[in-house]
Amino acid sequence: MTTATLEHGPAGSAADAFDPRSEGQRLIKAWYADLEQANERRQPVANVFVMGNAIEILRAFDFKLVFPEINSLQTGVRKASEEYIRLSEDYGMSPDVCSYVKADVGLMLKENRHPAGNIPKASLAIASNMCGTFIKWAEIWERWLKTPTFVLDLPGQRAAGWQVRPGDAQHASDARWVEAQFTELIARCEAITGRKLDLDRLAEIEERVNRMVFHWNNVMRLNRACPAPYNAMLDGLTFIGIMNVYRGAEEGVEFMRRLDEHLQAKVARGEGRVADEHYRLIFSGTPCYVSMRRLVELFETWGGVFAYSDYLTFAAGGMDATDIVYDTSRPLESLAEVTALAAHRGLSNQFFAHERLAGQIRDYGADGVVFHGIKSCRFVSSGMADTREYLSRRLDVPTLYIESDLIDPRYWSDAQIKNRVDAFFEALHQRGGGPVGRKANEERRASA
Amino acid sequence: MTSRIQYDHERELELVLERCHAASRDAAITAADALPKGFTGTLGHFPVYFPEEIAHAAGLLPVNVLGGGNRLEMKHADARMGSFVCSICRSTTELGLNGTLASMAGFVTHPICDAAKHLAGIWARNFPDQVSQILYLPQNVNTNGTVRYIAAEYQRLRGVLEARVGRPIADDVLRNSIRAYNANRALLRELYRIRRDEPWRASCTESYLLLRARTRMPCEEHTALLARALDAIRRRSRLAQDKPRVVFVGGFCEQPPLEMLEAIDESVDVVDDDILVGLRFLTDDVPPTGDPIRALAESYVERSAASPVQHDARKSKEGYLMQMLHDAKADAAILTAAKFCEPGLDDQLAWSKHLDEVNVPYLVLEFEEKMTSFEQMAMQVETFAESLLFALS
Numbered sequence: 115m116t117t118a119t120l121e122h123g124p125a126g127s128a129a130d131a132f133d134p135r136s137e138g139q140r141l142i143k144a145w146y147a148d149l150e151q152a153n154e155r156r157q158p159v160a161n162v163f164v165m166g167n168a169i170e171i172l173r174a175f176d177f178k179l180v181f182p183e184i185n186s187l188q189t190g191v192r193k194a195s196e197e198y199i200r201l202s203e204d205y206g207m208s209p210d211v212c213s214y215v216k217a218d219v220g221l222m223l224k225e226n227r228h229p230a231g232n233i234p235k236a237s238l239a240i241a242s243n244m245c246g247t248f249i250k251w252a253e254i255w256e257r258w259l260k261t262p263t264f265v266l267d268l269p270g271q272r273a274a275g276w277q278v279r280p281g282d283a284q285h286a287s288d289a290r291w292v293e294a295q296f297t298e299l300i301a302r303c304e305a306i307t308g309r310k311l312d313l314d315r316l317a318e319i320e321e322r323v324n325r326m327v328f329h330w331n332n333v334m335r336l337n338r339a340c341p342a343p344y345n346a347m348l349d350g351l352t353f354i355g356i357m358n359v360y361r362g363a364e365e366g367v368e369f370m371r372r373l374d375e376h377l378q379a380k381v382a383r384g385e386g387r388v389a390d391e392h393y394r395l396i397f398s399g400t401p402c403y404v405s406m407r408r409l410v411e412l413f414e415t416w417g418g419v420f421a422y423s424d425y426l427t428f429a430a431g432g433m434d435a436t437d438i439v440y441d442t443s444r445p446l447e448s449l450a451e452v453t454a455l456a457a458h459r460g461l462s463n464q465f466f467a468h469e470r471l472a473g474q475i476r477d478y479g480a481d482g483v484v485f486h487g488i489k490s491c492r493f494v495s496s497g498m499a500d501t502r503e504y505l506s507r508r509l510d511v512p513t514l515y516i517e518s519d520l521i522d523p524r525y526w527s528d529a530q531i532k533n534r535v536d537a538f539f540e541a542l543h544q545r546g547g548g549p550v551g552r553k554a555n556e557e558r559r560a561s562a
Numbered sequence: 563m564t565s566r567i568q569y570d571h572e573r574e575l576e577l578v579l580e581r582c583h584a585a586s587r588d589a590a591i592t593a594a595d596a597l598p599k600g601f602t603g604t605l606g607h608f609p610v611y612f613p614e615e616i617a618h619a620a621g622l623l624p625v626n627v628l629g630g631g632n633r634l635e636m637k638h639a640d641a642r643m644g645s646f647v648c649s650i651c652r653s654t655t656e657l658g659l660n661g662t663l664a665s666m667a668g669f670v671t672h673p674i675c676d677a678a679k680h681l682a683g684i685w686a687r688n689f690p691d692q693v694s695q696i697l698y699l700p701q702n703v704n705t706n707g708t709v710r711y712i713a714a715e716y717q718r719l720r721g722v723l724e725a726r727v728g729r730p731i732a733d734d735v736l737r738n739s740i741r742a743y744n745a746n747r748a749l750l751r752e753l754y755r756i757r758r759d760e761p762w763r764a765s766c767t768e769s770y771l772l773l774r775a776r777t778r779m780p781c782e783e784h785t786a787l788l789a790r791a792l793d794a795i796r797r798r799s800r801l802a803q804d805k806p807r808v809v810f811v812g813g814f815c816e817q818p819p820l821e822m823l824e825a826i827d828e829s830v831d832v833v834d835d836d837i838l839v840g841l842r843f844l845t846d847d848v849p850p851t852g853d854p855i856r857a858l859a860e861s862y863v864e865r866s867a868a869s870p871v872q873h874d875a876r877k878s879k880e881g882y883l884m885q886m887l888h889d890a891k892a893d894a895a896i897l898t899a900a901k902f903c904e905p906g907l908d909d910q911l912a913w914s915k916h917l918d919e920v921n922v923p924y925l926v927l928e929f930e931e932k933m934t935s936f937e938q939m940a941m942q943v944e945t946f947a948e949s950l951l952f953a954l955s
């Protein structure tokens with residue numbers, strides 16, 4: 115979810131007019147610039163998280179959107195996170211809690227002065243239960259800044275092998291609960307803005323989200339090609355950033371459309387992110403924003419590319435995991451239905467990650483899975499070692515486990531991580547090279 | 563004669579406490595064929611709150627799985643859970659992997675935090691024969707429709723358990739379970755009232771042992787034990803000691819070691835606490851008539867306690883701590899958090915900042931269930947108590 119760490123792969127085409135990296139950077143910069151004036155212009159501002167929000171409703175009320183997670187990761191990208199984190203630890207925060215929260219507390223202590231610009235004060239915060247920390251985080255805003263908070267409770271996947279289909283009894287029941295909450299949220303937004311919800315406006319926004327998701331799904335699928343046209347854990351982070359920040363906005367639709375086109379052209383030309391793709395990998399977990407370029411480099415020097423990452427699903431809102439789009443003739447009901455389904459399939463399934471990863475290994479013809487465990491984020495990390503054990507033992511999938519942090523540079527140990535990455539590739543090589551994934555792709559192509 | 567009666571009551575309490583201690587010390591789960599009459603299996607559940615009545619009515623003995631304490635040797639879980647995860651999650655995983663919990667029919671966890679939710683995945687991957695579920699109790703209890711949603715979730719759980727035991731759970735049976743738990747809750751309220759009003763009669767450690775015993779025995783048996791204990795406690799002829807009155811918070815999920823509570827009892831009177839708050843989460847009787855599922859759901863919203871892992875706009879974290887202090891006429895607070903417990907650590911800080919503002923003395927302690935050395939903690943509490951007594955005198 116960044117743009118500042120990105121660089122082109124060696125196989126980028128100069129002829130292609132669209133450069134996702136610079137366009138992404140431009141859009142993120144514009145978004146931050148727009149935020150700076152929000153309080154002075156008396157525009158309503160809402161804090162939202164990437165997993166479980168109601169951006170469509172907020173946009174319909176013209177809320178300016180602040181993503182505290184993106185603010186925190188941007189302190190990492192801009193190499194300023196340590197200062198923010200230390201400030202919060204000096205204030206009393208435990209070293210053992212999420213570093214995103216600590217960076218944000220640091221931001222509050224610095225009176226909202228962020229390296230990307232001043233962050234406006236929010237008139238509303240929406241915290242979902244998809245990550246437990248969201249709620250604790252929002253309680254801090256309630257406490258410090260008196261930000262009114264709405265906890266959006268999204269029922270998730272209850273058990274392994276959980277099959278929820280659109281419209282079935284479980285989905286209908288959960289969607290009803292989500293809709294009840296949206297109804298209350300709308301009343302709150304109406305009270306804050308002094309305006310009634312315009313359902314046509316909501317439908318228009320949903321229509322734009324539908325188009326974004328359509329292209330997003332194409333973009334995800336395009337990386338099944340061999341060689342993969344982009345690195346899911348480097349280029350993919352830009353895509354997620356736009357997917358979140360511009361969700362439901364015309365600029366977001368246009369970015370995704372052009373990205374889709376751009377990647378289709380790359381695939382048609384047989385251009386990959388790395389010149390000589392040798393190993394196709396799945397990345398599981400969150401990035402290490404302070405050292406992402408370095409991490410990716412450690413893999414790419416071996417010809418290893420991250421064809422997919424579960425981060426692309428849960429941190430982009432999980433909508434690619436649903437198989438329904440907004441029915442704009444019933445915008446509110448449909449919003450609840452899609453939100454409930456995305457919570458089941460794209461967000462909370464992190465707790466049963468082995469099921470999803472098994473499918474992704476197959477779909478992306480992956481040679482192995484790289485787990486990035488971090489103390490900061492128990493949402494992704496608590497079950498990781500066990501999931502890894504399951505994949506290695508039951509499915510005989512080669513795996514690598516590395517540890518650092520999202521944005522705390524004190525946890526990055528270059529030599530140690532490099533050793534582990536090298537040992538992983540040597541082991542992969544000894545197993546017969548990387549072409550497990552390639553073979554799977556060839557077979558898929560042949561059967562097609 | 564008088565001294566014999568006193569001795570008898572002390573002995574009675576001692577016997578009950580021994581029984582309670584034995585019940586919770588042994589982590590092994592009773593095999594299905596050795597269970598008390600009326601139960602065909604056990605259902606494990608993780609803190610904080612779980613509607614035990616539904617399992618009870620299904621003939622599954624509810625067992626609150628509370629980790630492995632400080633006597634468990636970790637052989638398997640270290641490789642399955644990062645070192646940054648709290649001890650209760652790691653040792654619960656160990657108890658699963660080492661076979662201690664093998665005879666459970668199932669295990670239910672809750673969205674109290676992300677580490678706890680991951681236990682459902684770990685269970686599913688490693689113990690596929692057990693029912694492994696997340697009961698999605700809501701973090702929003704303030705929107706119209708919450709009760710309906712919780713009722714639907716309880717109904718779903720009921721269906722899962724019915725399928726497991728192979729027979730339906732009749733409403734009447736569920737209502738009987740509710741009555742049984744209401745009787746139990748009433749005695750627990752009385753235990754806590756005594757601790758508030760006459761703290762010299764029952765220490766925090768004793769109260770904890772009495773409460774924790776419910777995690778391993780049928781509610782009715784526990785109620786009978788509690789009645790015996792309360793009778794003995796009421797007849798105790800101990801003298802009030804000159805100790806500061808303190809509220810203890812932070813024991814809502816991972817369990818503070820017994821030795822830690824003993825060390826605290828040495829120096830202060832713990833007049834209220836949140837230890838095992840899930841077992842006392844419903845603060846009043848659940849209506850024993852009408853739709854029993856709805857009655858349970860409504861009680862969760864309208865008649866419930868608070869903890870760091872439940873969000874309720876009506877109960878700010880500072881607000882409910884201040885209420886506890888006020889209701890218990892406490893002089894100070896002991897603010898604990900389990901190591902690596904993100905919600906606990908966040909609230910510990912919030913509480914301490916607030917108590918600074920309102921000038922209430924407090925002591926911050928971090929604990930881990932696997933701690934084995936308590937001398938330093940005992941000294942900290944002693945010094946804290948002395949400073950309080952000095953300030954109060």
Ligand code: SF4
Pocket residue numbers: 183212213214215245246247248400490491492493494520
């Ligand atoms: S715990 Fe993980 S998912 Fe939750 S806020 Fe922190 S980084 Fe994000």
Ligand code: SF4
Pocket residue numbers: 648649650651674675676677678815816871900902903904905906
């Ligand atoms: S002790 Fe804290 S972190 Fe651990 S399971 Fe309980 S609430 Fe979660």
